[in-house]
Amino acid sequence: MNNSEAKSAIFASIRQNLAASLPFDAAHHAHHAPKDSTFTTPVLPELSTENLIENFRKNLESVGGNFSIVYDESEAAEILLMMIGEKKARKIAVSDSPLVEKIVGFLKMDAEFIENASADRLFECDLGITGAQWAIAETGTLVLESESERHRLASLVPPVHVCILEAGQIRQTLGEILELVQQSLSRTITFITGASRTSDIELTLAIGVHGPGELIVILIDKTEEAEN
Amino acid sequence: MKISLFITCLVDQLCPQVGKATVEVLRRAGCEVVFDERQTCCGQPAFNTGYRTEARKFAKRFIEIFEESDADFIVSPSGSCTAMVKHFDELFAEDENWRSRAARIAAKTYEFSAFLVNVLKIEDTNASFSGKLTWHDACHGLRDLNVRDEPRKLLKNVRNAEFVELKNADVCCGFGGTFAVKYPEISVAILDNKIAEIEKSGADAVVACDASCLMQIGGRLSRLGSKAKPMHIAEILAAQE
Amino acid sequence: MEHLTAETFDQNARAALADTQLRGALKNLAVTFGERRQAAIATVENWEDLRERARSIKDETLAHLDKYLTDFADNAEKAGAQIHWARDGREACAIVLELLKERDATKIVKSKSMATEEIHLNAALEKTGIDPVETDLGEWIIQLAGETPSHIVVPAIHKTKGQIADLFVEKVGIEKSDDVDVLTKTARRILRTRFAEAEVGISGVNFGVAETGTILILENEGNIRLTTSLPKTHIALMGIEKVVPRFTDLDVFLKLLPRSGTGQRLTTYQSLITGTKRNATDEGPAEVHIILMDNGRSRMLAHPTTRQSLACIRCGACLNACPVYQQIGGHAYGSVYPGPIGAVITPQLVGIGKTKQLPFASSLCGACREVCPVKIDIPELLLHLRAEIAEGVTETSTHKFSEKLAFGFYSFAWSRPEFYKLGTKISRLLQKFVAKDGKIGKTSGFLAKLAPPLGAWTAWRDAPTVAPKSFREIWKSDLENK
Numbered sequence: 001m002n003n004s005e006a007k008s009a010i011f012a013s014i015r016q017n018l019a020a021s022l023p024f025d026a027a028h029h030a031h032h033a034p035k036d037s038t039f040t041t042p043v044l045p046e047l048s049t050e051n052l053i054e055n056f057r058k059n060l061e062s063v064g065g066n067f068s069i070v071y072d073e074s075e076a077a078e079i080l081l082m083m084i085g086e087k088k089a090r091k092i093a094v095s096d097s098p099l100v101e102k103i104v105g106f107l108k109m110d111a112e113f114i115e116n117a118s119a120d121r122l123f124e125c126d127l128g129i130t131g132a133q134w135a136i137a138e139t140g141t142l143v144l145e146s147e148s149e150r151h152r153l154a155s156l157v158p159p160v161h162v163c164i165l166e167a168g169q170i171r172q173t174l175g176e177i178l179e180l181v182q183q184s185l186s187r188t189i190t191f192i193t194g195a196s197r198t199s200d201i202e203l204t205l206a207i208g209v210h211g212p213g214e215l216i217v218i219l220i221d222k223t224e225e226a227e228n
Numbered sequence: 229m230k231i232s233l234f235i236t237c238l239v240d241q242l243c244p245q246v247g248k249a250t251v252e253v254l255r256r257a258g259c260e261v262v263f264d265e266r267q268t269c270c271g272q273p274a275f276n277t278g279y280r281t282e283a284r285k286f287a288k289r290f291i292e293i294f295e296e297s298d299a300d301f302i303v304s305p306s307g308s309c310t311a312m313v314k315h316f317d318e319l320f321a322e323d324e325n326w327r328s329r330a331a332r333i334a335a336k337t338y339e340f341s342a343f344l345v346n347v348l349k350i351e352d353t354n355a356s357f358s359g360k361l362t363w364h365d366a367c368h369g370l371r372d373l374n375v376r377d378e379p380r381k382l383l384k385n386v387r388n389a390e391f392v393e394l395k396n397a398d399v400c401c402g403f404g405g406t407f408a409v410k411y412p413e414i415s416v417a418i419l420d421n422k423i424a425e426i427e428k429s430g431a432d433a434v435v436a437c438d439a440s441c442l443m444q445i446g447g448r449l450s451r452l453g454s455k456a457k458p459m460h461i462a463e464i465l466a467a468q469e
Numbered sequence: 470m471e472h473l474t475a476e477t478f479d480q481n482a483r484a485a486l487a488d489t490q491l492r493g494a495l496k497n498l499a500v501t502f503g504e505r506r507q508a509a510i511a512t513v514e515n516w517e518d519l520r521e522r523a524r525s526i527k528d529e530t531l532a533h534l535d536k537y538l539t540d541f542a543d544n545a546e547k548a549g550a551q552i553h554w555a556r557d558g559r560e561a562c563a564i565v566l567e568l569l570k571e572r573d574a575t576k577i578v579k580s581k582s583m584a585t586e587e588i589h590l591n592a593a594l595e596k597t598g599i600d601p602v603e604t605d606l607g608e609w610i611i612q613l614a615g616e617t618p619s620h621i622v623v624p625a626i627h628k629t630k631g632q633i634a635d636l637f638v639e640k641v642g643i644e645k646s647d648d649v650d651v652l653t654k655t656a657r658r659i660l661r662t663r664f665a666e667a668e669v670g671i672s673g674v675n676f677g678v679a680e681t682g683t684i685l686i687l688e689n690e691g692n693i694r695l696t697t698s699l700p701k702t703h704i705a706l707m708g709i710e711k712v713v714p715r716f717t718d719l720d721v722f723l724k725l726l727p728r729s730g731t732g733q734r735l736t737t738y739q740s741l742i743t744g745t746k747r748n749a750t751d752e753g754p755a756e757v758h759i760i761l762m763d764n765g766r767s768r769m770l771a772h773p774t775t776r777q778s779l780a781c782i783r784c785g786a787c788l789n790a791c792p793v794y795q796q797i798g799g800h801a802y803g804s805v806y807p808g809p810i811g812a813v814i815t816p817q818l819v820g821i822g823k824t825k826q827l828p829f830a831s832s833l834c835g836a837c838r839e840v841c842p843v844k845i846d847i848p849e850l851l852l853h854l855r856a857e858i859a860e861g862v863t864e865t866s867t868h869k870f871s872e873k874l875a876f877g878f879y880s881f882a883w884s885r886p887e888f889y890k891l892g893t894k895i896s897r898l899l900q901k902f903v904a905k906d907g908k909i910g911k912t913s914g915f916l917a918k919l920a921p922p923l924g925a926w927t928a929w930r931d932a933p934t935v936a937p938k939s940f941r942e943i944w945k946s947d948l949e950n951k
Contacts, residue, residue: 063737
């Protein structure tokens with residue numbers, strides 16, 4: 001495959017065609033020029049952590065996500081224990097996030113926690129636990145960066161995904177998050193908004209087609225504790 | 229205020245009463261109305277079928293005729309033909325002179341209902357019509373000229389009439405010029421959705437700003453023996469029933 | 470199953486119109502997606518500004534496509550991706566085949582990609598004995614059925630759950646159920662075994678960021694994440710128009726695309742992939758290959774009108790809004806890209822010769838332009854292509870001679886008032902033979918043959934007659950001096 005030949009041919013064609021367009025551009029522009037000057041990003045009020053949490057919760061729940069709020073890691077562990085019991089999960093895939101490790105460390109139970117599972121073993125897991133690096137309140141979205149956490153499969157393959165989030169990680173808008181993650185861009189970033197879904201059959205919603213059918217977020221808000 | 233009428237060929241030949249009504253409403257509003265008999269067609273059929281050379285001839289002729297007039301505005305009882313005039317400059321992408329002449333003519337050309345409301349600032353024409361009215365948004369008036377509220381304001385002020393909104397008022401009637409005869413089955417399938425809603429509305433008259441849509445809708449209503457009649461907005465606004 | 474072609478659009482459309490099940494599905498689509506879209510765009514205050522912004526980003530990119538493509542390729546390579554260039558679909562297929570051969574790979578999973586549909590990649594792979602598995606539920610269904618997608622976003626919209634249930638009974642041997650959950654779970658179960666063994670994953674790309682070399686892929690199901698995470702090798706096929714300059718430009722497109730396509734504020738998953746993994750022990754494929762494909766795209770840069778086609782982000786909103794698509798569905802277009810955007814892209818991609826009907830398959834109502842998130846003036850494009858066909862800029866020798874003659878005559882006569890008036894008089898004379906009660910009813914036989922448009926019109930609609938007195942006559946007699 002002579003790739004450099006194809007590449008130069010494509011670039012030559014791009015330049016040649018753009019040049020051919022020049023005589024027509026002005027007239028077209030007069031009719032169709034985007035009125036870009038009008039574009040302004042709406043200025044949002046500074047939101048308190050409380051507001052951000054509330055917005056996140058509301059939007060997460062609107063896409064079918066499950067939300068609980070706790071004030072520390074040990075309380076998170078209690079909730080987690082309850083959920084694992086409820087789901088009767090025996091094999092649990094976990095990410096390598098220190099927060100997840102710490103919380104899982106609190107759990108006294110005979111389920112198997114598997115970090116860095118092979119594909120075969122992942123397919124046998126009943127539940128996956130990860131953290132997240134950021135969350136977007138306006139859409140109820142979790143943002144996971146591959147270089148902060150080994151999240152790609154644990155958050156995807158098991159039928160239930162539990163994500164442990166900290167209050168300080170929430171931002172209101174997608175735009176803020178894009179700026180933040182760009183500062184040190186992980187090789188893979190995953191945005192997750194709700195459970196896996198499809199409407200491919202008669203536009204009827206079905207949940208859990210390839211990814212998890214359930215998304216559970218446990219939010220740790222330590223300011224809660226201070227107030228308590 | 230002096231108005232030069234652009235009457236369009238469909239109105240001229242098939243429904244001259246619409247042109248007459250247009251003149252009546254404009255005169256009642258205090259306008260001086262003139263009509264240049266040299267005008268024929270704006271060339272839209274050619275333009276829409278891809279015959280730009282022909283369309284350009286029509287455009288030049290139109291521009292030359294209306295440039296001679298000292299009228300303040302050009303008013304037409306058709307959203308579609310008005311939109312065509314607004315497209316004239318696109319026919320002269322490489323001819324700065326004709327392009328600017330086209331733009332000048334386009335700037336003073338108005339669809340009838342938009343002219344009444346936006347230029348003359350008239351929302352009540354003292355019309356009276358007994359019956360139930362509904363409105364069909366002709367696509368070019370709606371999407372090329374952005375005429376949406378103007379006709380509704382005018383129709384809601386017609387005495388004795390009841391205005392009902394069609395559920396699919398802003399959906400195409402399936403006319404589309406040569407489309408209606410190139411793909412008649414698709415055209416009529418689209419049309420039948422419109423007809424179903426008109427029947428559901430119980431309207432006595434379906435009103436629009438374009439003779440072409442009215443020909444399409446009316447042709448089907450007539451074939452199906454419906455009680456609903458197609459009427460141009462000028463006819464309603466001129467009515468004194 | 471035999472695939473329809475664009476050459477027989479008129480026949481395809483007639484068959485579709487007779488298919489009541491299809492028309493029911495299309496009605497559901499138009500209503501459901503229409504309402505969802507309306508609700509979703511109401512959640513942003515500056516929708517119109519966003520559209521303008523998106524379009525200006527696309528315009529800026531396309532005007533300097535060489536620069537942004539270079540940046541994209543350089544930055545993706547820096548991050549470890551391997552870049553390949555394909556002038557056309559044949560070259561792109563050959564690159565994929567070569568990559569598979571080098572890796573001795575035969576177990577392939579695919580996620581939904583219009584670009585791979587465009588170049589018929591599956592057919593090319595199947596010829597060499599490789600059977601790639603489509604993993605998007607809708608794509609898998611039509612792959613099992615041996616059909617083609619009929620919609621950009623919901624490829625199997627033309628099928629009922631009953632038909633899908635029968636298909637699953639036949640092809641995967643489940644007990645018949647038309648419970649959508651059961652069908653979905655069946656797909657999950659079976660496709661998981663395919664994912665587990667897959668050696669190569671093939672995906673498309675929604676956006677490529679020049680500044681960082683990142684590719685962004687959107688989805689709801691999770692099959693794209695599996696396709697791009699599990700196999701050792703990931704191959705992404707990307708049209709050269711998919712590039713955007715800056716990483717933060719994604720903000721605008723992520724607000725527009727899901728809202729326009731499925732009426733969601735955001736699809737369930739976005740994968741932002743920049744090159745390969747940093748450490749061998751990290752998760753994910755060892756190799757990422759990005760094939761940058763032209764396949765007729767650079768030609769569209771040659772005019773500002775056609776260039777707009779390259780701004781398309783494949784949301785499908787124009788299909789859902791189009792009254793023609795709503796009646797006939799996607800297959801009638803006989804091309805990978807159906808609906809209004811298909812009617813303008815297909816003739817440009819594959820040549821106008823065999824797709825001449827498509828630009829005329831529109832009433833020019835403009836509903837597509839109104840919903841397009843990047844403000845593509847599709848009616849303007851349709852008219853541009855109609856002009857190319859009518860005026861013979863491209864291969865049009867077979868364009869109907871009679872039509873050309875008619876328009877030549879019309880332009881001669883109707884631009885001269887005396888001929889125009891004579892025409893009116895002749896019509897009045899002629900209609901005496903066909904008109905009754907001031908209208909023309911169903912015209913058949915000789916007359917319909919003599920004037921086919923009259924026959925086509927009156928088959929379903931009464932035609933009006935020329936008035937006894939034209940407006941210009943009334944003006945002279947009654948109005949002028951009043």
